[in-house]
Amino acid sequence: MKRKKAVAFLMAMGLTFSVALTGCGNSGGSPDQETVEKQAEKETESGVSESDDQSAKTSEEIAELELVVGHAVIMPEKEDNFLEKKIRDAIGVDVTMNILGAGSDYTTALNARISGGDIPDMFQAPSTDALMQYVENGLILCLDDYLDQLQPLVDWVGGENGIKPNRIGGKLYRVPKAPQGIYDLLVVRQDWLDKVGAEVPTTMEEALEVARKLTFDDPDGNGVQDTYGFSGSGLFGFNAILTSYGGATTNELYLSDKGLTSTLLSPRMKEGLEMCKRFVDAGVVDPDIVANNPEVLRDKMAQCKIGMASYDWANMYKQINWDLITAVDPGADWIWMNPWDAQTGETPRYHIKSAVNTIGSWVISADVADNPEKLDAVLKLLNYVVSEEGNRLVCYGEEGRHYNVEDGMIVKTDLMTTECEYIWLYQIASRNEMEYLSVKFPEAEGSIKAAMETDRIVTYTEAVIMPEDFHMEDMNKYIEENIIGFIFGTRPISEYDQFIEELNTSFGFGEYMKIAEEQLKEQGYME
Amino acid sequence: MIRVIKWNWQYYLMLLPCLIYYVIFKYGTMYGVIIAFKDYNVKKGILASPWADPLLKHFQYFFSSPYASVVIGNTLKISFLKIIFGMIPPVILAILISECGNKWFRKIVQTASYLPHFLSWVIIYGIMIAFFSQSTGLINRWLTEMGFSSYPFLTDPAHFQAMIVGTDVWKGVGWSAIIYLAAIAGIDTTLYEAGIIDGCSKLKRIWYITLPLLRGTFILQLILRTGSVMDAGFDQIYVIATSQVLSVSEILDTWVFKEGIQRMNYSLASAVGLLKSVISLILVFGTNKLARKWDEGLW
Known part of the structure; x- marks a missing residue:
């Protein structure tokens, strides 16, 4: 009897502690142990040649x-x-x-x-x-x-x-x-333009026409209608159209001749949305444009599915990316364009640029x-x-090693490409942008200059700090949701004024504009 | 009571680690919930952070959000749709599998059907893109090649919740069927034999023997699922949703993640979390009470 009890005791204890031990081993204990081991490893690795008191010193x-x-x-x-x-x-x-x-x-x-x-x-x-x-x-x-x-x-x-x-x-x-610098750039395939007999578009109407041709006239000549005239990476892509109308896909603050305004309040915003909708209704816009990210868009460009795009030079003209884009069709001749003119009498502008x-x-x-x-x-x-x-x-x-100075000019060596991929992270106070980019990416110099010289809406949105209890996140979400609705036709553009009214009543947009104006004045961005 | 413990003390000793685990990791950390009523400051820590003024500030902030009703509505809708459409298929699948005579085929079907359970939502999203994407998806390719126009399966708000529920059912059906299979295996075979002798057809046997005996398991599953009604599936929706379907995809958890966790607003996150837990607790008790009316309660 006694022996039986002892066995039972041992078994119970054994089970208890084995459970406890495995528990520790799986969750709490092992990461610590691992880091300790790793540290020890590192210490021995780095400290082999140094004597103890030297490293202490x-x-x-x-x-x-x-x-x-x-x-x-x-x-x-x-x-x-x-x-x-x-x-x-x-x-x-x-x-x-x-x-x-x-x-x-x-x-x-x-x-x-x-x-x-x-x-x-x-x-x-x-x-x-x-x-x-x-x-x-x-x-x-x-x-x-x-x-x-x-x-x-x-x-x-x-x-x-x-x-x-x-x-x-x-x-x-x-x-x-x-x-x-801002990198965004409008690009088009010149070889496809030649094939469908079109010129580089300069106005919105021309752009729409070209997009139609690039969609329906089979520019890749494979007999299947599998191309889209226009794409972009994310909803931002529609800024190719909207910013020429003084609007944007997001709420952005900028200074117009009438003082501070928002892209949403631009008098031509509705026209801009109409234009976006005409693109969408014509079936020339990549239907996944909102879900695209730069990598996905690049893949689509490489697969010869896109004719024009709102993209950026870095993802496109850097040698490694250019090699990807022309991998399938080495004849793909992507060139950049000037912003499309909305013919409203204002300077055509493409995309936004933060003043902050x-x-x-x-x-x-x-x-x-x-x-x-x-x-x-x-x-x-x-x-x-x-x-x-x-x-x-x-x-x-x-x-x-990585560069040589020749006649006062910096010339990169091959080692720069292979050994210096990470060093830009250390550019804590940035760099002399133009010099830097043209040394590093001489192959993309033209596109870099074009991106820098493009007219953009200069925004002050980031300079405004809203009070804690303001539902900024919700407001932006509501804006995004509705802009998508207007562009893709799930909400009629005739309701745009109503939408602004909703922003004012439910989300405090009017209050936001007031606070923004006060803060920008305080910070000396406007008078 | 003490005598019972003394008599079976070995069992209680074995239970001890489990109890300690709950005390330390579940109840011990629960005091952190007070940050729902505080203005939590990372530097000051939980106890030293000042109390919120008013005390229910973060709850008020949530309910004053214009999105609060949308978010709660979406959460409940998606959850209930998942329960409604997700409860029956596993039962059917389990009965089909158990009635299948070919043992070899049965094993294959069972394994294949519960395999998706082990895939993460990210992988399933990849599969969904491959099939349903409007510009590159296989199904849309077929549609356009057959002369139809392509359809935005993933970006149309009208069908997004159906996609969510559909993929959830697809992923979970095999796994949930396992528990019913076990229940079916536990049914006394003499009942079936009696049924055969009395001239029951296969369908009649399923209807009068299998289904009634699965009722207990079914209600247990239902109670467990109502407990998580406020969780409409964060990882699934966070991965699959795009801004085009925001109005129907934003649920409590994604809202809290964006507003609370990503913006370091931990007080808000725990306030909504607490709210969710309380509602879930009430629901579990409620369902259990309801189930007890048919003598099938969990406790």
Whole structure:
């Protein structure tokens, strides 16, 4: 009897603990263990040649900074990262760049990390909206107090005038950077135009006619009607039409001769929507245009399904992308066009361009201010990436290896293409855009210039910060939903005024415009 | 009570890890729900964050959203459609499989039908694009080649919910059938034998023996599913929906994800989460009470 009891006891205990152990092994324990092991591995790898007290000495002197970005870029191993080594040699700061997902995954991953209390020293703010959340939570360092220590950076962006577009609600949270170009470009297949006997369109009506021909006249000559005259990546593609009417697919604030207005309130917006609808009704628009993303659109272009597109030069004319686009049909001759004229007497414009620097701006954790060494390292790094030496390093890599200077001009070597794919991430204060792009992508120079010279609607939307209890997200959603409705005919355009009325009554659009005007005046964007 | 525990203490000891798990990971973390009533600040943490003013601020924000009614409506509609169309097919499939005489064929059908359960929604979305996309999809290709015009299966708001429910049924039917198959296997075969002797046809046997005996399992499934009525399937809809169908695809979870999680508005996210849980709890109790009227309650 006693023995039986003992066996039962042992079995019960055994089961209990085996369950507990497997539980630990699967969920809690193993990741920790793994990281510990990895760390140990790394330590042994990096510390083989160094003696113990030497490494202790370097870690004492060299401040470490963690930088976090969200891009689909493959980073080399820390040991193979020549750029971080160079920065370490130059200013004695050990920078480590980590990638945390891309696109909206980045926002989610970054938020999760920050909520866990693990805030990177420096990171790219995913959006103005997200940045405002961080600021409200007291997570971001305000740079206004440190501007006197950042003189090289201030000079680099061109003084206060260059800093202004980086401010948010009048305060400088974003690391100021040189303005970056807008890449969007309207493109058309010249070889197809020749085949169907059409010219490059300059007006909306011509564009519609050409789109018809490119859809129904079998430009690829395969006997099947499988082409679309016009496509784009996402709803934005319709900006090819709408911006010439002073409108856009989204709510964008801009200055007209009558003062501040929104693209939605443009007197010609309805005409623009009518034009979009005529394109759609004619059956010349890629029906999946809203769901397209740049990669999908590129695939469709390569498969010879698209005749004209609202696209961008980088996804198109960079050699690697051009090779993809012409892979199936090497004769595909894509050229860029001027914006289509809506013949309203106004300058034709294509797409929007924000007057505020928002894309890919860096911010600094507020915790850095509590640690003088780190703060010093951050300031050093910011000033270094705008110095001639530093900026060349983050733009072009190592002299003699990745580029050579010939007659004062920078000429890239083949190694730049293979070894420097990730270094642009370190362009914290941006770069001299035109010089940089023409060195890096000489094959695309014409399209880069064309994109830069295209007339666009200059918007101030990103400079406006709405109060917390305003349903901004919902408003934008409602706008998107209805613009889609108007363009694709699920809601008649005759109801457009009613739609604006709904925005005013249910979503507080009128209040939004009022607040926007006050804030833009306050920030000196308008009088 | 204590005597019972003493007598069977080995069993209770084995139960212990499970209890500890629930106490630590389910009840222990529950205090975090108070951030629904606070202005949660990441830096200050849960306890030090200030209380919301007014206390129900985040609930009010949700209900003041012009989208609140749309979002709740879509959630309930999609959920109920999923229950209505998703409850019967597994029963039918299970009966068909169990009545199938060819053992070899039966195994293949069963495996093939529950395989989709293991695919993630992202993969299923890829399959859907391959079939239903208007510009490149196979079905639209056939349609256009046969002289019909192509149809926007994935981007037409009028049919989007049908696509969601349809794919959900397709994905889950085989898996849900397993539990009915088990129930059918547990039915006393003498009942069928008696039926045969009394001259019942196959259909009559299904109708008078199999179906009534599956009622308990069916109601159990129903109770479990009503518990998740407020979850209309986040991962499915988040992957499949585009902005063209937003008016019919936005559900509570996607709204909370965009407004709460992505914008670091954790208080709002947990307020809506709490609301969902409370409603689900009420529904589960309600269904159970209803089920007890037919003596089939879960507890």
